[in-house]
Amino acid sequence: MLINVDNQVTYIYTAAQRIHHDKPTVLFIHGAANDHSVWNTQCRYFSTHGWNALAIDLPAHGKTNGVALDSISALSGWIKKCTEILELEKLSIVGHSMGSLIGLELASKSKSIVNQLALVGTNAPMPVSDQLLETSKSKPALAYQMINQYSFSNRAKLGKNDIPGISMQGVSIKLMQRTKPGVLHADFVACNSYADGVAAAEKIICPTLLLLGAQDKMTPASRTKALEEAIPDSTVKILSGTGHALMAEQPNQVTDCLKDFLIGT
Amino acid sequence: MSDHRDFKLETLGLHAGQEPDSDHGSRAQPIHFTTSYVFPDTDTAASLFNMERGGHVYSRISNPTNAVLEERISAMEGGVGGIATASGQAALHLAITTLMGQGGHIVASQSLYGGSHNLLQYTMPRFGIETTFVNFRDLDSLAAAIKPETRLIFSETLGNPGLDVLNIPAVSKLAHDHSLPLMVDSTFTTPYLIEPFAHGADLIFHSATKFLGGHGVAIGGILLDSGNFNWSQSDKFPTLSEPYEGFHDMVFTEESPIAAFLLRARREGLRDFGACMSPMNAFQIMQGVETLGPRMQRHMENTRSVVSFLNDHEAVSQVTYPELPNHPDHKLAAQLLPKGCGAVFTFELKDGRDAGQKFIEKLKIFSHLANVGDAKSLVIHPASTTHFRMSDEDLVAAGIHPGTVRLSIGLENIDDLLGDLKQALKSR
Numbered sequence: 092m093l094i095n096v097d098n099q100v101t102y103i104y105t106a107a108q109r110i111h112h113d114k115p116t117v118l119f120i121h122g123a124a125n126d127h128s129v130w131n132t133q134c135r136y137f138s139t140h141g142w143n144a145l146a147i148d149l150p151a152h153g154k155t156n157g158v159a160l161d162s163i164s165a166l167s168g169w170i171k172k173c174t175e176i177l178e179l180e181k182l183s184i185v186g187h188s189m190g191s192l193i194g195l196e197l198a199s200k201s202k203s204i205v206n207q208l209a210l211v212g213t214n215a216p217m218p219v220s221d222q223l224l225e226t227s228k229s230k231p232a233l234a235y236q237m238i239n240q241y242s243f244s245n246r247a248k249l250g251k252n253d254i255p256g257i258s259m260q261g262v263s264i265k266l267m268q269r270t271k272p273g274v275l276h277a278d279f280v281a282c283n284s285y286a287d288g289v290a291a292a293e294k295i296i297c298p299t300l301l302l303l304g305a306q307d308k309m310t311p312a313s314r315t316k317a318l319e320e321a322i323p324d325s326t327v328k329i330l331s332g333t334g335h336a337l338m339a340e341q342p343n344q345v346t347d348c349l350k351d352f353l354i355g356t
Numbered sequence: 357m358s359d360h361r362d363f364k365l366e367t368l369g370l371h372a373g374q375e376p377d378s379d380h381g382s383r384a385q386p387i388h389f390t391t392s393y394v395f396p397d398t399d400t401a402a403s404l405f406n407m408e409r410g411g412h413v414y415s416r417i418s419n420p421t422n423a424v425l426e427e428r429i430s431a432m433e434g435g436v437g438g439i440a441t442a443s444g445q446a447a448l449h450l451a452i453t454t455l456m457g458q459g460g461h462i463v464a465s466q467s468l469y470g471g472s473h474n475l476l477q478y479t480m481p482r483f484g485i486e487t488t489f490v491n492f493r494d495l496d497s498l499a500a501a502i503k504p505e506t507r508l509i510f511s512e513t514l515g516n517p518g519l520d521v522l523n524i525p526a527v528s529k530l531a532h533d534h535s536l537p538l539m540v541d542s543t544f545t546t547p548y549l550i551e552p553f554a555h556g557a558d559l560i561f562h563s564a565t566k567f568l569g570g571h572g573v574a575i576g577g578i579l580l581d582s583g584n585f586n587w588s589q590s591d592k593f594p595t596l597s598e599p600y601e602g603f604h605d606m607v608f609t610e611e612s613p614i615a616a617f618l619l620r621a622r623r624e625g626l627r628d629f630g631a632c633m634s635p636m637n638a639f640q641i642m643q644g645v646e647t648l649g650p651r652m653q654r655h656m657e658n659t660r661s662v663v664s665f666l667n668d669h670e671a672v673s674q675v676t677y678p679e680l681p682n683h684p685d686h687k688l689a690a691q692l693l694p695k696g697c698g699a700v701f702t703f704e705l706k707d708g709r710d711a712g713q714k715f716i717e718k719l720k721i722f723s724h725l726a727n728v729g730d731a732k733s734l735v736i737h738p739a740s741t742t743h744f745r746m747s748d749e750d751l752v753a754a755g756i757h758p759g760t761v762r763l764s765i766g767l768e769n770i771d772d773l774l775g776d777l778k779q780a781l782k783s784r
Binding site for chain 1: 361362368372402406407408409411418420426431434435436439582599606610611612613615618622
């Protein structure tokens with residue numbers, strides 16, 4: 092579906108379903124240089140299990156127009172605006188990487204609307220190395236390659252996707268290569284400059300899942316302790332043999348973990 | 357080398373898409389000889405049907421053994437995925453029917469394998485899909501043949517029978533300037549000799565029966581997607597960019613902007629037309645793929661020796677091979693195909709049709725049959741077999757002379773191959 096946000100066309104994937112306000116809603120937020128499609132299997136699952144499942148394209152990503160926002164605070168505010176336009180009073184947020192920081196910020200600032208929060212492949216703070224930050228600005232094509240290298244576990248580098256016949260790393264880099272100029276750099280600036288993550292985490296009152304990859308080199312699972320301890324009601328789940336691209340590497344396990352967390356077993 | 361692979365072709369050929377079997381540790385890829393897969397519960401069953409989960413439902417649509425082959429060849433080509441099909445012809449048909457329906461139009465090279473030409477010239481028009489055949493060396497003619505209803509530009513990387521080298525960068529640019537995809541049949545070249553995606557092609561198919569298998573025991577094909585073409589940039593591809601009632605109004609370009617083509621091809625094409633590959637064939641072709649790199653290297657070494665031998669032989673009037681300076685695409689071949697121009701080529705005997713027949717009958721190692729790309733060397737005399745009903749004049753018009761002989765050079769010891777050719781030419 093398309094909505095108008097700040098006079099910009101904004102795309103939201105809904106698995107071809109309409110929003111019903113009597114159903115619970117889960118909003119999926121993608122990471123840097125990605126779009127809604129990284130969540131397609133999870134979105135389809137929840138859409139047939141009693142939920143409004145929405146995967147949004149952030150400003151200047153995927154099919155959404157506009158200019159990329161280079162702060163987590165601004166992105167969080169933009170998501171809040173989307174929920175108001177959609178007349179969603181309560182929702183669960185699932186964010187990956189940069190999207191997890193947006194979810195974290197939103198849940199800390201707008202406690203009343205976020206029921207549940209799932210942070211997938213997350214760290215706070217989420218520093219981006221000077222080299223990668225500069226490369227994202229001067230040589231984005233090289234930066235996409237670097238990200239693709241860092242985002243997958245050793246196992247995944249030879250493939251064997253749960254989705255038959257599809258290359259995980261192939262789809263991942265082709266999606267990044269379609270990113271508009273300047274967007275990756277803006278995304279990385281947003282991640283790198285978000286210094287308030289742990290402070291924000293302390294204000295979260297909703298149940299929160301940290302879903303992590305044991306082989307994540309971008310946001311290592313070993314660096315989430317502060318975040319875990321700061322969030323009053325947090326649960327940690329680590330997927331073995333999985334890198335930063337959790338939804339690509341383990342689509343079924345990610346869905347199962349989210350189902351257990353959002354719906355219950 | 358494309359930009360998302362951590363390993364080179366020979367390594368990918370052995371490992372891509374596969375992990376040792378989790379149940380028994382089998383190093384070789386098991387053959388999943390099953391039509392269907394037990395669902396652990398009703399919810400999982402429904403989720404698999406609705407593409408909420410990765411996995412397998414029915415082997416016409418996907419199979420674990422086939423999936424390894426699909427990922428493996430896709431990795432070797434630098435694509436985002438593939439679909440194994442019953443044959444190369446099935447792959448071509450699957451691509452066409454995924455991209456267009458009645459009223460669609462294709463611009464294809466006039467130098468095509470006969471089976472592809474038959475499908476486009478005679479069969480697809482019965483279903484409302486027309487093809488214009490042009491000489492792809494003439495880009496102006498190619499551009500002029502494009503119509504508003506054109507949906508695909510199609511050629512072989514090495515055309516039939518003259519081994520026309522496809523200028524993939526130039527043709528793909530022309531196609532993209534018209535918001536059209538370029539699909540190539542890379543059967544003769546395999547990912548060892550050229551990676552068409554790296555040069556601008558959008559789709560590739562192979563007759564895996566040939567060099568990919570290499571053993572001549574299994575028929576199969578594979579259709580691959582580069583993930584580069586933006587199917588929603590125009591309204592030319594509603595099968596991908598508009599809701600599909602046959603799958604719960606799925607819009608494939610929204611579901612996956614990158615793999616939309618493969619999604620539709622599998623979810624509609626394999627589901628409804630059903631031209632899937634047998635898992636046994638997938639396994640057998642995989643055995644060949646594992647050694648594709650070393651085999652192609654040997655194919656090229658032997659082919660170059662045979663080409664050189666024939667080119668110098670007094671009984672031979674012409675050898676058609678792009679590495680020879682007299683071939684019209686010699687310079688382009690040096691640029692695009694530095695590792696070699698394939699192991700299939702033709703040559704002309706000075707003494708015509710009778711000489712061709714006698715030559716073939718004298719051969720001892722070369723097998724006289726209608727196939728190419730085998731580990732065994734093969735030969736056929738078109739004028740007395742595939743084109744035997746044609747007059748000498750009609751043969752020439754088709755690019756085949758009465759004395760034309762087609763060879764597919766295999767992996768035998770080169771001394772034995774040259775010795776066989778020498779005695780057959782001597783005693784003709």
